[in-house]
Amino acid sequence: MGMTYVDLSAQSIAAGGSPSLRGYLAVPDGQGPFPGVVMIHEVFGLDDQTRRHADRLARAGYLTLALDLYSDGGARRCLVGTMRAMAARSGRPFTDIATARTWLAQSELGNGRTGVIGFCMGGGFALLVARDGFDAASVNYGRLPGKQQEELVEALRGACPIVANYGGADKSLKGAAARLESALDQLGIEHSVKEFPTAGHAFLNDEEQGPALLRPLMRVMGVGPDPASSPEAWQRIEDHFARYLKE
Numbered sequence: 250m251g252m253t254y255v256d257l258s259a260q261s262i263a264a265g266g267s268p269s270l271r272g273y274l275a276v277p278d279g280q281g282p283f284p285g286v287v288m289i290h291e292v293f294g295l296d297d298q299t300r301r302h303a304d305r306l307a308r309a310g311y312l313t314l315a316l317d318l319y320s321d322g323g324a325r326r327c328l329v330g331t332m333r334a335m336a337a338r339s340g341r342p343f344t345d346i347a348t349a350r351t352w353l354a355q356s357e358l359g360n361g362r363t364g365v366i367g368f369c370m371g372g373g374f375a376l377l378v379a380r381d382g383f384d385a386a387s388v389n390y391g392r393l394p395g396k397q398q399e400e401l402v403e404a405l406r407g408a409c410p411i412v413a414n415y416g417g418a419d420k421s422l423k424g425a426a427a428r429l430e431s432a433l434d435q436l437g438i439e440h441s442v443k444e445f446p447t448a449g450h451a452f453l454n455d456e457e458q459g460p461a462l463l464r465p466l467m468r469v470m471g472v473g474p475d476p477a478s479s480p481e482a483w484q485r486i487e488d489h490f491a492r493y494l495k496e
Contacts, residue, residue: 250307251276252300255314257348266344273300273315275307282360283312284494285353287346287383289371290315291451291458294324298454302368309487310495312358316349318342318374335373338394338404346378362494366486367391369451376429379408385493387486388413390450393425401432410439412489414482416448418471441485445478453479 253274261270273295277283286306290299295317303315319327334340350363364385367375372391379386386409394404411433415426426444433440445452449471457464457473467473 250278250304252304252307255352257345257352260352261345261348264344264348266341266348267318267321270320270345270348271317272349273303273317275300275303275313275315276358277307277310277312279310281312281358283310283358284362284364284490284496285350285356285359286311286313286364286366286490286494287349287353288313288315289346289365289367289374290318291369291371292324292328293458294319296458298456298458299368301455302366302453305483306366306487306490309490311364311490312353312356314349314353316345318345318371320345332370335370335377335392338377342374343378343381346374347381350378350382360494360496362496364490364494368453376408376411377404379405379411383409385409385490386411387489388429389453389482389486390415390419390422390425392422393428398428398432401428402435405432405436405438408433408436408438410489410493411442412485413440413442414453414485415442415444416450416452416471416475416478417444417446418448419450419452420471421450441489443482443485445475445482448475448478448482449473453482455479 366387452475
């Protein structure tokens with residue numbers, strides 16, 4: 250399996266996105282061509298945890314591009330603007346994700362099919378871009394757009410097939426899984442939504458994240474790894490992508 254950083258700035262500038270756009274590319278072993286997956290990181294940015302997630306998908310046979318949405322200045326400078334763009338459902342992060350999708354679709358290593366996967370903040374983005382040319386989407390504890398169910402339905406209209414994993418002990422996303430399932434049912438979009446009773450936010454991670462000082466608080470808030478739930482959640486992701494992305 251190969252790992253490398255890719256520079257997408259030429260394509261990004263042409264598209265009006267981040268001038269120094271880059272990402273971490275995890276390449277499966279073997280000849281290919283491989284299905285492509287754009288991975289969107291948590292609020293902490295493109296860190297070791299995200300890279301391990303990308304390596305994991307590459308081992309399962311996916312050409313995985315973990316995009317750095319903070320390419321132009323790191324989390325400190327980019328976080329607020331990135332969250333504002335998500336709330337507005339438009340702006341540079343969406344251009345950057347589209348640039349990454351096109352790059353994967355056109356890659357000589359790729360089979361032309363593309364999926365998107367996101368965690369936490371990235372899960373919110375994965376949900377919003379599910380109708381932007383992807384063949385499959387994986388949403389992991391992503392915030393739902395809109396306060397009203399009608400807004401959620403409109404935001405998802407035309408989406409590709411979605412697999413979603415949420416934690417029942419996630420205090421920040423109470424009821425999100427049920428709301429998402431209801432909207433996807435209403436739209437007739439193929440989906441598999443599951444809430445894992447013992448899992449909290451960020452339960453697919455293999456280590457605690459964020460500043461050390463905040464970790465005890467995050468544990469109280471139900472944030473962090475859940476080794477009891479994550480294997481099944483990962484299997485659901487791999488099954489979903491295999492169904493819609495592999496030839």
